[in-house]
Amino acid sequence: MSDRGGRRSAAESAESTPRYLQIKQAVLEQIRSGVWRPGDPVPGDAEVARRFGCARMTAHRALRELADEGVIERRRRAGSRVALRTTRSLLVDVPRIDLEIEATGAEYGYRLLARSLGRTTHSARARLRLGPDGRTLWLLCLHLADQRPYQLEERWIDLAAAPAAEHESFRDIGPNRWLLEHVPFVGAEHLIRAEAASRRAARHLEVEPGAPLLVLERRTFREQRVVTWVRLAHPGARYVLRTASGEHG
Amino acid sequence: MSDRGGRRSAAESAESTPRYLQIKQAVLEQIRSGVWRPGDPVPGDAEVARRFGCARMTAHRALRELADEGVIERRRRAGSRVALRTTRSLLVDVPRIDLEIEATGAEYGYRLLARSLGRTTHSARARLRLGPDGRTLWLLCLHLADQRPYQLEERWIDLAAAPAAEHESFRDIGPNRWLLEHVPFVGAEHLIRAEAASRRAARHLEVEPGAPLLVLERRTFREQRVVTWVRLAHPGARYVLRTASGEHG
DNA sequence: TCGCCGATTATGCCTAGGCAATTCAGCAGG
DNA sequence: CCTGCTGAATTGCCTAGGCATAATCGGCGA
Structure with missing residues (x-):
């Protein structure tokens, strides 16, 4: 030694x-x-x-x-x-949408399309694990890259878990960023699927109704409670999730 | 002590x-x-x-x-x-298809639909980083869960990287499993997107043409070389990728 | 007041041991 | 032939130190 x-x-x-x-x-x-x-x-x-x-x-x-x-x-x-590796797990990076867009050199744009207190559907209530008198904030936002629709975000926030959200307009700041800065998260649960675009989604994303969308749903947890549930829809043709694991060149 | x-x-x-x-x-x-x-x-x-x-x-x-x-x-x-965490990375588990299906209790089925030497499209050639005289094996397979189409697999294998594949029929064993047992991998690169089903894909997967498919593309590397490139298509409505990160309840 | 430089300090890596837990293999007994 | 026990091999976790490196903070000189 x-x-x-x-x-x-x-x-x-x-x-x-x-x-x-x-x-x-x-x-x-x-x-x-x-x-x-x-x-x-x-x-x-x-x-x-x-x-x-x-x-x-x-x-x-x-x-x-x-x-x-x-x-x-x-x-x-x-x-x-x-190891007899099967296929190894796959690490997908889901960065903050504004940073993600700006990283590609495109100009990031954000629009709040709708905001509503109390518009809680039954399925949203279930996904938030909300009691019958739980109050929520519902948001519909559009993220743009170089003025073109990039991601349609529909979000529910449990106001009991994030009370301050009620007094935030979300007109100038996206809910993702706001939540990151105001609510401590611990875990998340994701679900990725392909869906046909609804008429409303098609209109906002400027695609044909029925066009394939890549949909990412996320529930964010804090101490056993669901803080927020969000559905992020991307035009399938223009969007991919990219990932790499192990070493390659 | x-x-x-x-x-x-x-x-x-x-x-x-x-x-x-x-x-x-x-x-x-x-x-x-x-x-x-x-x-x-x-x-x-x-x-x-x-x-x-x-x-x-x-x-x-x-x-x-x-x-x-x-x-x-x-x-x-x-x-x-x-840490000031943004949204954390997202770990998607992509298990071996047969194990994945059997894990749900369903009966796993496999069918080789087509096999061809030399049918190398230009785009496949590019994705495999193949020289102009590189030879490939092309496979089209269908994986079934309880007799229903579950995943359509289209695969190119670089025969220079996996010569033994040329003499394997792939009639009874899926290429994924065969490769795992015969070629040491190191890294992989994934890409997830939503696509409209082509006529051919729709027929095999028993969905309507144009229906949304969740497509996972994977390139597998070994020593800077692409061993195989695969496209896995799932009926979007019947398939999701699920994942969790951090802790939640 | 500003900029440079050394002292300080927290992290990062390492050694050379030792005990605990797991599990395989072989053997004895039914 | 099967079952249960036991010894041994191997990984897993731990201690109590020490040196190396990076980055910050103060002090000092200009």
Whole structure:
């Protein structure tokens, strides 16, 4: 144990990438190149530590993270193996709509189409898990990219969970951004589906009625309560959700 | 240090949940309940270790994982703060189709509709990043749940990246499963959109032409190369992608 | 008052151990 | 032949330290 709490100055392999990352990369390299194939055993903590000349905890961290990421599977006594991955989970980034649009270089526009207190449909009530006398704020907004309709947002807010929303006009600020700044969220639940455009949605989004829309529904939770439920509809032809996982180039 | 390498028998707070998880939960509880709000400072490694009576590494692991998950933000010297989260990423689980169907209790069925060598369209060629003389295998398959069409799969495989595919009939095994067992993947790129059903897709999926379909496209990579590109189409009305992030009840 | 530079401090990574929990394999007994 | 027990292998979690690095804050000089 000399410098940096024992990191040997000898190797210093890749300048200064942390040791545990070097190990992760080495393992990934074996898998990527096909030397280790799905189902094959991977050396255990102790063996890895010996090969890399590091403490077992360091090797352990590398292997644990790989397991967390689904690259390998670990079981006590049975040892570690390269995961037989099905298709791995898919990370979709759903950024704030205004930032998303501006990131593409387009000009962001926002219009409040309607705002109503108490217009609570039965299904909205159910989705908000609202009691019979719960009050809501209903909003219909349109987000534009370069003056063209980009996303139609229909939202219900439980006024008991976010009372301040009642006194906000939402004429100049989108409800998403307002809520992010005023209500602490914890969790969310999403649902993605394809739908045919209703007449109203078609009119606002400037597509034909019946045209395919990509619809994203989100419920946002705070302490077991649904704060808000929102339906985001995009013209299917002009909109995609993009995502990447693992490594590629 | 007494039992379990020093874990004090005294508290043993929650029976036997690991110490680092207890710390994570405690921090999350502060945030969930609104005591710590976005932007507020979070005690550092040393302080947490002191409060919980554990080693700094244990506190460090809890805080590091929270940072990895995007719950808190950490900066040297500046300390840790509750993250100002925008909308967090959205984890969609895309399981293997046969397992997915069987998980719902339905009977899984598979049919190979067409198989062709060399039928490479220009767009497929581009998406596979194929040279002008690259050879591909094209497949059209249908996955059924309880005898009803569930997913239409159209797939191109780069035969240079997966030569063995040429000699596989794919009559009894789906390409997804076959590839998982024969070609080591590393990364994937997904794209989700809504589309109107083409006449051919409508016929296979037993919907009206023009009906909304939820389409998932996936490119799978291995060492900078695209191994396979697949288009998975689902009847929009009968299919949704479901997901949850964070915690809710 | 402004800008630079060192001291301070919190995070990040590491070691070298040790105990706990899980589970596989083999063996004994019914 | 099956069942249950036991030993051993392996991962998982923990401690108690130490050095490295980054970023902020004060002080000092111009």
